[in-house]
Amino acid sequence: MSGAGGAGGTADAGGVVAIAGTLEPYLGPLTGLVVDAAIFLAVVVATYVLYKVLIGPLLRRVFDRQGLDEHARRPLQKIVAFLVLFAGVTVAFGAAGYQGFLRSLATIAAAATLAIGFALQDVIKNFVAGVFIYTDKPFRIGDWIEWQGNSGVVEDISFRVTRVRTFDNELLTVPNHTLTSDVVKNPVAKKTLRLKFVFGIDYEDDVDKATDIIVEEAERSDAILDDPAPSVRLTELADSYVGLQSRIWIDDPSRADFVKARADYVKAVKQRFDEEDISIPFPQRTVSGRNEWTDPSSFGGES
Secondary structure (H helix, E strand, O other): OOHHHHHHHHHHHHHHHHHHHHHHHHHHHHHHHHHHHHHHHHHHHHHHHHHHHHHHHHHHHHHHHHHHHHHHHHHHHHHHHHHHHHHHHHHHHHOOOOOHHHHHHHHHHHHHHHHHHHOOOOHHHHHHHHHHHHHOOOOOOEEEEEEEEEEEEEEOOOEEEEEEOOOOOEEEEEEEEHOOOOOOEOOOOOOOEEEEEEEEEOOOOOHHHHHHHHHHHHHHOOOOOOOOOOOOEEEEEOOEEEEEEEEEEOOOOOOOHHHHHHHHHHHHHHHHHHHHOOOOOOOOOOOOOOOOOHHHHHHHOOO
């Protein structure tokens, strides 16, 4: 076996020498440098082709078999691509006879790692946070999330940042650490979403009648689920109104579904209130004073 390997190695070396001998009349003293560079480039290109033709498709089949989501596939694909490229470049350095350079590069890299670690603390922190987002899956691409007064739909999750499209069509680039170190609300994480809305009616209006109207309009809506059933609770006795809180559920919600379902429902209840003479009062203030009212014209004296 060793003899065969030695013969193969001799043949490869002989081929390189033959190519060098052919190019030497044209390149002169640069022949060795050009041949080494060509070998290095050939190995790198071969590695790239190997990834695209074999490793990449195989990786996708494994992901499909495991049922991984898109947000989980992207970082894994990038990690595998980086490892394959790193291995290819390492082999290319060895095949091109750059072992000395490779050892020097390793020494420099080891010395620079500490400095880079301090300089890239935020990058490393966000990378680790990205790993947690991948493993914990608090949200996925396409989910509507809310955090620190912001909200939008997740468009992309990378190693360092998460990109979120707001409902005003603005693109927010959010460091991953921000989304793992604070509370993130994911209204669409589950299949259904409960909506709440307080209807204020006058103190003189019939609470039971208003409650029936609110429930009936919920039952008429196609966007609102029958199970769980709509419900109404008296939750407020405010200065100018009695607050009836309606609780309804919608299925497979998105931000657009949420806004439209609530708007149509509130509009329908308002129309029914108008038809049934149930008023929605506005705040009223009564101004009184201890002293007798004086005509403002007297403030400036006699004209």
